[in-house]
Amino acid sequence: MDSVTFARQSFLEACESLVVACESDDDVEAQAAVDKATVACGVFSSVQGRFHPAHDEESAEERYVLVQALEECSAKVFGTDRLGFQIAGKLDSIAPSLCAPWLSVLKSLASSSSAMSVHAKSSAASLANLWPELGGRGGLRSTRWRARAMAADLAALLSVHELTSSPEVIHQLLHLLIHGLALTDSEWQVRFAAITAALQVLEAFHAFLPKALLARQICGILVISLDGQPEVQKVAIDWISTRFQSLAYNHEVIVQELLDSFVQAVASSVAAKKNRNVTDVQGLDGLPDGSLLLDAASAIVQLQLLPHLPLSEVGCFNDSRVDRVPLLLLSAAAALEDAEGQESKATTPGLMQLLRSLGIYDMSLLTMLEGKHCTYEGASLARTYNRLGVIDEETAMNLERVGTTTILNCLSVAMDSSYAVTDTLSSKELSTSRLSSSSTGKWTAVKQLNALESITEALQIPAELTQTYKDADAGAKVTKFLACAQPLISVAITITKNHEWTPQEAWERGDLVENLTLSLASFASNIIPRDATSLATEGLSNLAISATNHLSDALQTKINARASGGEKKMLIGLQALALKLLPTALPRLKKVLKTGSRSATEDNLARVTGETDNLACAIVAAHQMVYCLKQVQYPNLGSHSELVIPTVLIALDHYSPLVKRQAMMAFIHLADNLSPTELRWYKDAILDAVTRSVIGCEDLWPVVVQMSVALVTRIEGKNSHSQWYPVVMKEMLDELERHRDDEARRTVWMQLITPQLEAMGILLVAHFKVLLPLLFHWLHANDDTTCLLVLAKLHTIVIHTWPRIPFHAKRIYEELVHVRNEAESRKSGPQICVAVDEVHHLLQLLAPSEKSVCS
Secondary structure, three states, rough: OOHHHHHHEEEEEEHHHHHHHHOOOOOOHHHHHHHHHHHHHHHHHHOOOOOOOOHHHHHHHHHHHHHHHHHHHHHHHHHOOOOOHHHHHHHHOOHHHHHHHHHHHHHHHHHHHHHOOOOOOOOOOOHHHHHHHOOOOOOOOOHHHHHHHHHHHHHHHHHHHOOOOOHHHHHHHHHHHHHHOOOOOHHHHHHHHHHHHHHHHEEEEEEHHHHHHHHHHHHHHHHHOOOHHHHHHHHHHHHHHHHHOOOOOHHHHHHHHHHHHHHHHHHHHHHHHHOOOOOOOHHHHHOOOOHHHHHHHHHHHHHHOOOOOHHHOOOOOOOOOOOOOOHHHHHHHHHHHHHHHOOOOOHHHHHHHHHHHHHHHHHHHHHOOOOOOOOHHHHHHHHHHHHHHOHHHHHHHHHOOOOHHHHHHHHHHHHHHHOOOOOOOOOOOOOOOOOOHHOOOHHHHHHHHHHHHHHHHHHOOOOOHHOOOOOHHHHHHHHHHHHHHHHHHHHHHHHHOOOOOOHHHHHHHOOOHHHHHHHHHHHOOOOOOOOOOOOHHHHHHHHHHHHHHHHHHHHHHHHEEEEOOOOOEEEEOOHHHHHHHHHHHHHHHHHHHHOOEHHHOOOHHHHOOOOHHHHHHHHHHHHHHHHHHHHHOOOHHHHHHHHHHHHHHHOOOOOOHHHHHHHHHHHHHHHHHOHHHHHHHHHHHHHHHHHHHHHOOOOHHHHHHHHHHHHHHHHHHHOOOOHHHHHHHHHHHHHHHOOOHHHHHOOOHHHHOHHHHHHHHHHHHHHHHHHHHHHHHHHOOOOOOHHHHHHHHHOOOOOHHEEEEHHHHHHHHHHHHHHHHHHOOOOOOOHHHHHHHHHHHHHHHOOOOOOOOOO
């Protein structure tokens, strides 16, 4: 055993050399001494490894020599003076790079000593006495990460093999390893060593730890399972899945206590909001362990440790199995609402992560939306959990203040993540991203369809939204409704994108498909006035359009139709869905619209117009009708023309301008997507209604002109003997005569009337008595746009009524002369001159004898 004797002598000499080197700040000598000690420990390890536990008498002498050497060396560095850690502390100052190698030497020595059952001669060689240095700059608080990692390993080794250590020291060691290093250190190698060491210590001492201290350490381990470094994360997850959930730990109670602590922390934060000063720390991060509890809650959710017995199935008071998913969602919503307007938003990312993690429990989330157990109101949720004994009265009072809009937004975030959850926690035992209770099947399909029914009911447009004037109460109701509508539609999109139900099951759910489609159509048709609320209504409309598209995709509707060429083809998607719904939806909408038509109000106009609910329903129905019709393109509307046209005519006959506007938009679509033959079956009824709509149309003028021109030109075409061209033109000109100085009206009319002017041709001459004076009056208007539009209309009229133009050429010439003279002072003078010359050129061809502009 000469090698052991030599190693012992070398180690002791290295220690003396290190003491001298540290005093003289000689890093070269220190390096040599550390290397020498490393070699010596290597000899100890190699010799110790040769001994079998059941050693025979022949090796007793060799074993005795090794034990004596290890005992002497251990006493030197771990004895009363704790020389080993004194050296480590000084090396951290003079040669930081040597601190880790030296701690490695100490670890190797301790490991060999433990294997050989060696104890230092001095009773001071215990963890309790070594702790001041081990937990100081020479150990766990070293500036070098390798030294911190090595110190963590050494601390675990010393504590595990010395069960008589002071409880206080073990508590401090666990706290420093978990909360001081594993959770916060910037180097993942240190975090890895710290959590590994901490778990070794915890396994040895957990039975002796107070419950509160054990819960706090496990809280930290749960948070470490979310570490971004896979190696660190795996250590924590493996321990949780194999040891924490074993009989050795009462994990269900600990998990429940941690979740309750998080909920109470949120409630305390909400309660303190009213009493905060500007300088106070605000939000969850201002509370002790607030952020830690939040991360622990996220880990519990992701690790699928969360109790989730549905609320409707809880049979006894304070049942530990009660579903805490809605409660966690409510708490996260409260914390997010509490953080609004606060400077500190440090916990917001963590709260969003918690919400996304809750997507694993999709069945619990769907239950919150079911009509029978609909529990997304803050007060309803808080009172339910208070009644079940999960939260106390004070906590319930604080949580019930959370707004429904915030809860629904949180629910939307969770549901959106429900079907996109990835294996964040990389453990074989936790490889599934969704719970077995959420497995695909009939039960999930029922839950999803129930949720869609509740969403459909919640999306019913309130009467206040359709009112032109809104008082404070009505405005608040509208604002709340629109704020809640957005997350509800987002949830509907999530469900339809990831549906478990079959199209047949959806169609068999009564009017679910029709009701949901019409509810979404209300938003998609821009029923919300842009001045109704400050919310982004355009975004809500786009969201509803996306929802209808996903619904049609989920239903996989297919309909045989005919193409524009006459051949048959298969329609799919939203157009097919709209076509399938028209036979049932339009009669339903027609019935609502009929209550406000002229025929229905002749007998009792005051009664009907006084019922704001009837009017609101009619406005909503009109928007729904237009949206459904616009989804169907030519030539597929033709087969439903006998149903479509009477419905739109009734809407056009309504007393409300809001309903009439939608009917006009519908007729514009029909003019483009029904053939002239199909429209002519209702020719007199349509054009009579059009003519009456022109009279006194006020704000509807732009859409009236567009509808009138589109319908009369589509139905009558080039029919020079048509009786409706003159009638429609007369009513429009009379309306223009009454508002001859209205710039907006004349501009719209001249922009849209060209197709009718061209179609009427020589029939326009009959209207020259009114038409030409109007044009000549507008020709001298102050705005250049009107002047250019009039010249363009004159050009069109001259071309299509040329046989009669010579009789009016002189007057036209005179007006052109004045305009040409005025053009020099106009901003658009060059364009006006060009337009004048074009008309003048035509007049020269038709009436060359009249005076020329050029002269």
